[in-house]
Amino acid sequence: MNFADQVCKVVEMKGPLVVGMDPHLELLPPYLLEKWLRERGNNLQALAYCVMEFGELVIEAIHDIVGFVKFQMAFYELLGVPGLMVLKNLVDRAREKGLTVILDGKRNDIASTAACYARAYLSGIEYPLERSIPSFWDVDALTVNPYFGEDGLTPFFEEAKKVNKGLFVVCRTTNPSAPFLQDEGREEKVYFKVARLVERMGEKMIGDSGFSSAGIVVGATYPEDLRMLRAEFPSLLFLIPGVGAQGGGLETLRFAFRDDGMGALVNVSRGVLFAYRESGKLDGRGFERLVRTKSIDYQERFRELQR
Numbered sequence: 129m130n131f132a133d134q135v136c137k138v139v140e141m142k143g144p145l146v147v148g149m150d151p152h153l154e155l156l157p158p159y160l161l162e163k164w165l166r167e168r169g170n171n172l173q174a175l176a177y178c179v180m181e182f183g184e185l186v187i188e189a190i191h192d193i194v195g196f197v198k199f200q201m202a203f204y205e206l207l208g209v210p211g212l213m214v215l216k217n218l219v220d221r222a223r224e225k226g227l228t229v230i231l232d233g234k235r236n237d238i239a240s241t242a243a244c245y246a247r248a249y250l251s252g253i254e255y256p257l258e259r260s261i262p263s264f265w266d267v268d269a270l271t272v273n274p275y276f277g278e279d280g281l282t283p284f285f286e287e288a289k290k291v292n293k294g295l296f297v298v299c300r301t302t303n304p305s306a307p308f309l310q311d312e313g314r315e316e317k318v319y320f321k322v323a324r325l326v327e328r329m330g331e332k333m334i335g336d337s338g339f340s341s342a343g344i345v346v347g348a349t350y351p352e353d354l355r356m357l358r359a360e361f362p363s364l365l366f367l368i369p370g371v372g373a374q375g376g377g378l379e380t381l382r383f384a385f386r387d388d389g390m391g392a393l394v395n396v397s398r399g400v401l402f403a404y405r406e407s408g409k410l411d412g413r414g415f416e417r418l419v420r421t422k423s424i425d426y427q428e429r430f431r432e433l434q435r
C-alpha cells in the first residue's frame with residue numbers, strides 16, 4: 129500500500145479534514161500565553177513552551193476523529209531553535225497518535241540542493257560505506273515548490289518513492305495575486321502545466337486507489353480552477369487550503385472529489401484552531417473542546433460533499 133492508498137484508507141475511516149497546526153501567536157488562547165510568559169519570562173523559550181502545550185492539547189482533542197495534520201513550518205521557525213524542537217516533538221506526538229503528518233515547508237532549489245531537502249524531510253542520509261541515518265523529521269508528506277521545474281522536483285520524487293512517502297506540489301495557490309503569475313502561459317496556463325508535470329513525474333507512484341503519491345496543492349478560493357483540475361487530472365490527490373479564514377466556500381468543494389468521494393484533503397487551520405474566539409470565551413480556557421467540535425462539524429459537512 130503506497131502513500132496515496134493509505135490516504136484513501138484514512139479518508140474512508142475518518143474523513144478528508146486536515147487540521148492545520150498553525151499556531152498564530154496573536155490568536156493563541158490568552159490564558160496559555162500568560163501562563164508561560166509568567167513562568168518563563170519574555171523570551172522565545174516561553175513562546176515555544178506555549179506552542180508546545182497548545183499543539184499537544186490540539187492533537188489530544190482530535191486524534192480519534194481526524195486523520196491528517198499539516199504543520200506549516202514558518203510558525204515554528206519564527207521561534208528559532210526552540211521552535212524547531214517543538215515542531216519535532218509535535219510531529220512525533222502526532223505520528224504516535226496515528227495521525228498522518230504533512231510538513232508544509234514548500235521546499236525546492238537546484239537539484240543538488242533539493243536532494244538535501246528531500247533527504248532531510250523524507251528519506252534520510254546515505255553516506256559512504258553503506259551507512260545510513262533515517263530522516264530526522266520523518267514526516268509522511270512534504271509540500272514542494274515547482275518554480276525550479278522538472279530537475280528541481282526530481283530529487284523529491286526519487287526520495288519520496290524510495291521510502292513510500294507523499295508530496296504535494298504547489299499548483300494553484302489561495303492568495304489574491306495567484307493569477308498574476310499562475311495564469312500566464314500561451315497554450316496552457318502555468319498552474320495547469322505544473323499539474324501536468326506532477327502527473328507525468330508521478331506516473332510510477334500510482335497505487336491501487338488509482339491515485340499517485342505525488343499530488344498538488346489547489347486553493348479552495350478558486351473553485352472553478354479546482355473543478356477544471358479535477359476533470360483533467362483524475363490521478364492527482366488535491367491538498368486544498370483556503371477554507372474558513374481565507375473565505376473559500378464549502379459547496380464548490382464537491383468538484384474536488386472523485387465519484388467515490390476520494391481525491392481531496394481539505395486543510396483548515398485558523399477556522400479550527402481558534403474557534404474559541406467565536407464563542408465569547410475570550411481567555412480561551414477549554415479551547416480544545418471547540419477544536420474538537422469544529423473538526424467533527426467539518427468532517428460531517430465534507431461527508432455530505434463526498435456523496
Ligand SMILES: O=C(O)c1cc(=O)[nH]c(=O)n1[C@@H]1O[C@H](COP(=O)(O)O)[C@@H](O)[C@H]1O
Nearest residue numbers: 148150200301302345369373374396397398
Ligand atoms: O500549501 C499550503 O498549505 C498553502 C497553499 C496556499 O496556496 N494557501 C495556503 O493558505 N496554504 C497554507 O494553508 C494554511 C491555511 O491556513 P488558514 O487560512 O488559517 O486555514 C496555511 O498553513 C497556509 O500556509
